[in-house]
Amino acid sequence: GQQLNQSPQSMFIQEGEDVSMNCTSSSIFNTWLWYKQDPGEGPVLLIALYKAGELTSNGRLTAQFGITRKDSFLNISASIPSDVGIYFCAGQAVGADGLTFGKGTHLIIQP
Amino acid sequence: EPEVTQTPSHQVTQMGQEVILRCVPISNHLYFYWYRQILGQKVEFLVSFYNNEISEKSEIFDDQFSVERPDGSNFTLKIRSTKLEDSAMYFCASSEAWTGVYGYTFGSGTRLTVV
Numbered sequence A: 001g002q003q004l005n006q007s008p009q010s011m012f013i014q015e016g017e018d019v020s021m022n023c024t025s026s027s028i029f030n031t032w033l034w035y036k037q038d039p040g041e042g043p044v045l046l047i048a049l050y051k052a053g054e055l056t057s058n059g060r061l062t063a064q065f066g067i068t069r070k071d072s073f074l075n076i077s078a079s080i081p082s083d084v085g086i087y088f089c090a091g092q093a094v095g096a097d098g099l100t101f102g103k104g105t106h107l108i109i110q111p
Numbered sequence B: 001e002p003e004v005t006q007t008p009s010h011q012v013t014q015m016g017q018e019v020i021l022r023c024v025p026i027s028n029h030l031y032f033y034w035y036r037q038i039l040g041q042k043v044e045f046l047v048s049f050y051n052n053e054i055s056e057k058s059e060i061f062d063d064q065f066s067v068e069r070p071d072g073s074n075f076t077l078k079i080r081s082t083k084l085e086d087s088a089m090y091f092c093a094s095s096e097a098w099t100g101v102y103g104y105t106f107g108s109g110t111r112l113t114v115v
Helices: none
Strands: A004-007 A010-014 A019-025 A029-037 A044-049 A055-058 A061-065 A071-076 A085-093 A105-110 B005-007 B010-013 B019-024 B031-037 B043-050 B053-057 B065-068 B075-079 B088-095 B110-114
Touching: A004 A085, A010 A019, A019 A085, A029 A061, A029 A071, A044 A055, A044 A061, A044 A071, A071 A085, B005 B088, B010 B019, B019 B031, B019 B088, B019 B110, B043 B065, B043 B075, B075 B088
Parallel strands: A010 A105, B010 B110
Antiparallel strands: A004 A019, A019 A071, A029 A044, A029 A085, A055 A061, A061 A071, A085 A105, B005 B019, B019 B075, B031 B043, B031 B088, B043 B053, B065 B075, B088 B110
């Protein structure tokens, strides 16, 4: 099946720092989604991207759909303690219902 | 904010037993999904359901699994004879449109522990 390579696996940063994470794939996706998951909860949608080259912001979050349709990144500016959690990229391939998820980036913010 | 509701939040069952996980999707959504997440791993697609039938299923969704929408509101996942490796968080999700225009909305999950 399709694989998404998400990096980094974990990040240890100071509050106020900017964060960047990305996902790459060998396959083309029609849709890229970024989710955040808190412990014991389901993934919560942060940003959805539907067009190659699209750059979308949601508050301090910015994500881009790569021009090749095989990659996406998520940036978080000026991190705050509540940004702690696991961030997943997910892609929806052409003709597919299901999403393929990356393995997640675990964001830890040190005071 | 509309929610996808899952019950129970935690289910412990003995190996070989049948379990039914329940979900109430968002009321105007038409597409329904089950995903699972083994502890510490990524979220994996199991099955999608539309117009009262399975639309797509993954390799994980073998004959031990079945889904049903018994009435207008519930969406269930049944595992006929649970195995230890079925222990995972199971997430139900729903979406308004096939392309997931607004992304999926996930429930909070049911933690299934098979002993």
